Amino acid sequence: MITVTDLRKVYHQGKREVRALDGVSLTVPAGSIHGVIGHSGAGKSTLVRCLTMLDRPTSGAVEINGVDLTAARSDALRTARRRIGLVFQQANLFDSRTIEANVAYPLELIGVGREKRREKARELLGLVGLGDAGNAYPAQLSGGMRQRVGIARALATDPDVLLFDEPTSALDPRTTDEILDLIVSLRDRNPDDLAVLVITHEMHVVKKICDSVSLLEGGRIVESGPLTSVVKHL
Ligand code: ADP
Ligand code: ADP
Numbered sequence: 117m118i119t120v121t122d123l124r125k126v127y128h129q130g131k132r133e134v135r136a137l138d139g140v141s142l143t144v145p146a147g148s149i150h151g152v153i154g155h156s157g158a159g160k161s162t163l164v165r166c167l168t169m170l171d172r173p174t175s176g177a178v179e180i181n182g183v184d185l186t187a188a189r190s191d192a193l194r195t196a197r198r199r200i201g202l203v204f205q206q207a208n209l210f211d212s213r214t215i216e217a218n219v220a221y222p223l224e225l226i227g228v229g230r231e232k233r234r235e236k237a238r239e240l241l242g243l244v245g246l247g248d249a250g251n252a253y254p255a256q257l258s259g260g261m262r263q264r265v266g267i268a269r270a271l272a273t274d275p276d277v278l279l280f281d282e283p284t285s286a287l288d289p290r291t292t293d294e295i296l297d298l299i300v301s302l303r304d305r306n307p308d309d310l311a312v313l314v315i316t317h318e319m320h321v322v323k324k325i326c327d328s329v330s331l332l333e334g335g336r337i338v339e340s341g342p343l344t345s346v347v348k349h350l
Contacts, residue, residue, distance in 0.1 A: 117311050118277045119143045123176035125162050136162040138335035147307035151322035152315045154332030160315050164281045168202055181276055201270030205282040207262040209254040215265050216250035222272040240268035260291035280314045284321055296325050
């Protein structure tokens with residue numbers, strides 16, 4: 117479960133202060149898929165960076181299963197960050213590594229041994245429907261397949277939260293549907309362990325897979341609730 121409380125991020129553009137996040141709060145329990153939808157400039161990228169602590173929030177808390185990332189320092193922060201698996205718009209794979217080595221990369225970073233890494237990477241590639249592609253290289257795969265690899269890599273450290281940043285914006289409609297089905301199947305496989313947060317500007321993504329949704333405008337959540345009650349206004 118992820119709990120975000122009164123998250124704020126102020127940027128300085130010359131003399132101007134920009135409140136990119138202006139008091140964002142939300143909760144995503146395990147087993148649930150929550151969407152944050154907003155137009156360009158709403159604060160989506162800033163939210164992703166602050167949730168993963170790639171950028172330090174100005175104030176507020178981001179708790180994963182009760183552990184506040186914003187209060188953690190160095191080693192504790194690195195450990196806590198692994199509780200979030202991040203999937204980008206483009207999978208950002210290493211072209212010179214095999215698919216299996218790409219998926220195993222987060223485990224390599226934390227010193228997991230070679231055999232265990234391979235075993236885990238193979239299991240995850242099977243899970244995302246790429247059981248045969250481990251020895252291929254990213255350039256040999258389609259965009260949808262690369263995105264599956266990105267998802268497998270995000271799952272390598274058994275995260276509690278899977279965070280998707282515009283996961284389908286670079287994909288065609290059919291591939292988009294396949295990736296969305298995969299996201300739902302991952303949640304269904306582990307409903308007690310996995311909270312899913314999808315940040316997107318695409319309404320059809322939210323409508324297709326989210327249980328609940330928050331509408332982000334100007335760094336604030338202006339509406340939030342079950343999909344059916346929020347989306348009828350949109
Ligand atoms: P979105 O991803 O929804 O398009 P962003 O999070 O990129 O929105 O941006 C939200 C606001 O914060 C915008 O006004 C943007 O110009 C500003 N902003 C984002 N990042 C920075 C930054 N690094 N420095 C200054 N302003 C920023
Ligand atoms: P996205 O396409 O993901 O919404 P943006 O185009 O908003 O991303 O921003 C791209 C990068 O530029 C981000 O790292 C963001 O922090 C930075 N950025 C956005 N707006 C500004 C700004 N006004 N001043 C400085 N950096 C900015």
